[in-house]
Amino acid sequence: MNKTNFTIAFAFILLIYIIGDLLHDKQSARNEVQQLSEKLGQLEQTILRNNQLIADNEQNKQSLENQSLQNQEQIHGQLKDNYCANQLVPMPISGSLYNRAKSLRDATNTR
Numbered sequence: 001m002n003k004t005n006f007t008i009a010f011a012f013i014l015l016i017y018i019i020g021d022l023l024h025d026k027q028s029a030r031n032e033v034q035q036l037s038e039k040l041g042q043l044e045q046t047i048l049r050n051n052q053l054i055a056d057n058e059q060n061k062q063s064l065e066n067q068s069l070q071n072q073e074q075i076h077g078q079l080k081d082n083y084c085a086n087q088l089v090p091m092p093i094s095g096s097l098y099n100r101a102k103s104l105r106d107a108t109n110t111r
Contacts, residue, residue, distance in 0.1 A: 079085035089097070
């Protein structure tokens with residue numbers, strides 16, 4: 001066998017090896033793209049569920065705030081003509097009540 005034929009055969013074998021390796025890499029890349037697409041779909045579903053939970057929580061929060069305002073208005077209406085309700089509360093007691101209410105509000109504040 002002369003040098004030219006040997007060189008051609010060697011180049012052909014090398015070319016087949018490179019093509020096979022490229023096809024294998026291409027299939028690996030396709031599999032990875034498919035896995036990443038599935039993970040992306042799962043993440044999108046998780047985001048949708050989380051967004052729905054956030055919307056539900058905001059709606060519940062707004063409902064509770066409205067209910068609290070209605071309760072405050074009802075209490076004010078009931079205490080409007082009450083003699084005791086119109087008397088001043090001593091400073092140590094009012095300060096203690098204020099601090100307790102503030103700590104309760106801070107404990108439930110999610111911002």
